[in-house]
Amino acid sequence: MWLKACLNGSRQAGAHPALPVTPDELAADAVAVRRAGAHAVHVHPRDAQGRESLGSADIGAAVEVIRAAAPGLPVGVSTGLWIIDGDVRARQEIVRGWARLPESARPDFASCNVSEGGFRDLAVAVMDAGIDVEAGVWSQREAEAFADSGLAEQALRILIEVIDAPAEQAWPLATRILDRLDDLGLPVPRLLHGEGPAAWPLIDEAIRLGQPTRIGLEDVLHGPAGEPVSGNAELVRLALSRVGTDPGP
Secondary structure (H helix, E strand, O other), X not given: OOEEEEOXXXXXXXXXXXXXXOHXXXXXXXXXXXXXXXXXXEEOOEOOOOOEOOOHHHHHHHHHHHHHHOOOOOEEEEOOHHHHOOOHHHHHHHHHHHHHOOHHHXXXXXXXXXXXXOHHHHHHHHXXXXXXXXXXXXXXXXXXXXXXXXXXXXXXXXXXXEEOOOHHHHHHHHHHHHXXXXXXXXXXXXXXXEEHHHHHHHHHHHHHHOOOEEEOOOOOOEOOOXXXXXXXXXXXXXXXXXXXXXXOO
């Protein structure tokens, strides 16, 4: 099973004792999750004050240190609009600056949420910088908007994301998105995952379908039975251990 480790997300330092924040912490975790079986990492770099950042210097610093520690491991970053306080134009200019990063400091891919303003222009700017796009799709309507964007054939993958839905609703919500993508005939690889209560149910569904998925402290802070975990590497091991098992109802 192809698995991406989402190491920190928007969580504040202290949300979990092992949450990585600094470039060195992210790099150490990248090494650990790779050893545990992860095939790529997704990170939210911080600035010197510990705030999420899209700035080229902060993105580049995190990516470069991760690459040095885990050569060949694909590294992705967020472009979340909240990181730049909802300013679509400012985000566009900042992301355009990523093209000036040296190859060693440039992410392999970036997630771009279809629901956010300026999605198409943002995705084009990311691709112009030589970075692949993961399109975040959270609903049937966003699946349609992505199809209308004309970028489907250029995207690396679609992230089918169910955010903080109750566990029992996770799969029905994901199914609606999957079905709509099928109806639209979008020939783009898909990654299925959830956050919060939806995380572990959708890990199991991704395994059942043979689809890529992701796990990490960005998505969930505990194991499938609600048990505490030591960090991202343990989450990866727990997810991969479910391959070939029956998770039950």
